[in-house]
Amino acid sequence: MQKDQTDLKKLRSEIFLQYGIELDETSLTILTILLQEVRRQFAPMQTKLDEMAAQIQYSKKSLQVDTDHPRWQAFWHGMGQWGLGLILAVIAALTVFTIDLNKEREEKKMIQQELAWYKEHYKATQKTGSKTSNGTIEKKSRQKNK
Numbered sequence: 001m002q003k004d005q006t007d008l009k010k011l012r013s014e015i016f017l018q019y020g021i022e023l024d025e026t027s028l029t030i031l032t033i034l035l036q037e038v039r040r041q042f043a044p045m046q047t048k049l050d051e052m053a054a055q056i057q058y059s060k061k062s063l064q065v066d067t068d069h070p071r072w073q074a075f076w077h078g079m080g081q082w083g084l085g086l087i088l089a090v091i092a093a094l095t096v097f098t099i100d101l102n103k104e105r106e107e108k109k110m111i112q113q114e115l116a117w118y119k120e121h122y123k124a125t126q127k128t129g130s131k132t133s134n135g136t137i138e139k140k141s142r143q144k145n146k
Contacts, residue, residue, distance in 0.1 A: 006032045 008028050015031075016022055023031070066073045 006035070008032070 008025070011032065012023055012028055
């Protein structure tokens with residue numbers, strides 16, 4: 001076992017100055033033994049405590065605020081919390097809007113094509129009707145009214 005050299009005169013003066021008590025040689029020896037035991041028992045605890053403090057500091061390092069760019073750190077923290085959901089919602093909304101817009105364009109084209117077809121058909125029937133009947137419809141309607 002390692003011997004710890006303790007200066008009894010120095011210890012006696014420290015106790016007298018701190019507590020105002022004058023101790024004899026036996027009391028000082030017992031006090032020295034107790035101090036050595038306490039140091040021996042608390043030395044492993046102190047090393048474990050130091051290791052735990054180092055681990056806590058290491059784990060806190062990832063949670064610390066970036067002093068150079070705190071706003072960017074807050075932005076990316078917010079993106080991690082809500083960003084993915086918001087991005088997915090915006091993408092879904094844009095997809096639905098784009099699909100609806102394309103459907104409306106297709107319907108408009110179809111209506112324009114149908115309208116053009118009906119105009120052509122109407123013009124064609126007007127031309128063929130005027131060539132073949134030459135007023136027979138008017139004569140029949142006049143005869144009914146008389």
